[in-house]
Amino acid sequence: MTVKELLQEILKLKQEKDVLILAHYYQPIEIQEIADYVGDSLGLSRTARKTNTEYIIFAGVDFMAETASIINQDKHVLIPNYESCCPMAAFLTPEIVKTYKKEHPGLPVVVYVNSTAAVKAESDICCTSSNAVKIVEKISKEFNTEAVLFGPDANLADYAEQLSGVKCLKMPDVGHCYVHSQIKPEHIINVRDIYPKAKLLVHPECKRDVRELSDFVGSTAQMYNRVKNSPSEEKEFIIGTEIGLLERMAQDFPNKNFYPVMDKVICFNMKKHSLELIKYVLEHLDDKAFEIKVPPEIAKRAITPIMRMLDYS
Ligand code: SF4
Structure with missing residues (x-):
């Protein structure tokens, strides 16, 4: 067929x-x-x-x-x-969450949806990459705390902490996405040299040193909408996330040009x-x-x- x-x-x-x-x-x-x-x-x-x-x-x-x-x-x-x-989900088990809860009584537990159902069952609230900042702000207010427990993505925890001002204690320190954490500052510098006029969009699962070199940080839907609502003079975009989003954008916005941030940004899973x-x-x-x-x-x-x-x- x-x-x-x-x-x-x-x-x-x-x-x-x-x-x-x-x-x-x-x-x-x-x-x-x-x-x-x-x-x-x-x-x-x-x-x-x-x-x-x-x-x-x-x-x-x-x-x-x-x-x-x-x-x-x-x-x-x-x-x-x-x-x-998702290999990221394997970084956090219900036992790890229980240990953190014991060590930090009273702190709300925020878990990224990239986690198992058993881990979600131990949490107070879930979040996605598009609402992590808002969720951390709201739940810390509700619990009247200046910190939350956050897992399993240490990079998203860092991003949520940076934007919300609420301390996000990482459960664990090493949780990450292999697709996004392979992107390094040298890739950004290199691709910007090749396409100097392009706007560079990255996902919050990227490390802070990569996020800080970009023009926009957002979830896949937020990146999509950033391109959709871009002024007509913005014609070129470098996409710092999995290649599927770039393919979607190239199809939906044929008048704009899209470049991957580096080779093989592929989630094989x-x-x-x-x-x-x-x-x-x-x-x-x-x-x-x-x-x-x-x-x-x-x-x-x-x-x-x-x-x-x-x-x-
Ligand atoms: S890109 Fe793949 S490995 Fe990374 S968080 Fe998403 S599903 Fe998991």
Whole structure:
């Protein structure tokens, strides 16, 4: 089957069945094309919360599908490839959170959505890269503290602390995303030399020395909107995040030019889905092998911090 035939077949199956397909901006562009909604973690969670379909196929990493399942316990959330997981989530376990809570009683626990359901269950509130600053500000006010516990991304914790002025104690110090933390100041200096007129946009999962050399820091959706709302004289952009977002922008804004900040800014974990797998799942919606189910006792505790985040955003 050609890609075109696969796309047509998927669109046909999707129309016949009660399914919503969600895709993260880091998905391969052909998967973004067949999705009902493409967005960042926050937008995907909000869309999953609103849907009325019986099935949700989630083209993203496992924690995103888990979150959708937790807030839609009456629906079937399916992931085309269960090996698509986020290595950052492995930096934080419920035991680590419990230890930090014991050492810092009274401090609210903020966990990035890039975490397991069991870790979310130990938290007071979740956040995404687009609302981390706001969430840290609000929860520290609510708890009347000058600090919060924050994990697992140490770079996002640093960013939230820098912008909110609230101390973010990192759980743990070393949590990071391998895709964004490979970007170094020398890459920025090099790419700026090549494209001196381009605006440089980076993700808050990048290290502070990289963020400080950029023109804009934001989540994938915030970067997308920064380009969408840019004045017509701004024609060139250097994109400091996973290549899928650059591909989306190049398609949606053909009058602008986009350059990667360095070679191979690729999240291999996000790229584990394929059109073939999505077609197969659409043909086998009741095959439990694809369904994401969080144990009820964990889901019951994890839903509160997720809903709190959605209400605060
Ligand atoms: S880009 Fe980084 S944080 Fe996002 S899913 Fe991939 S490894 Fe995880």
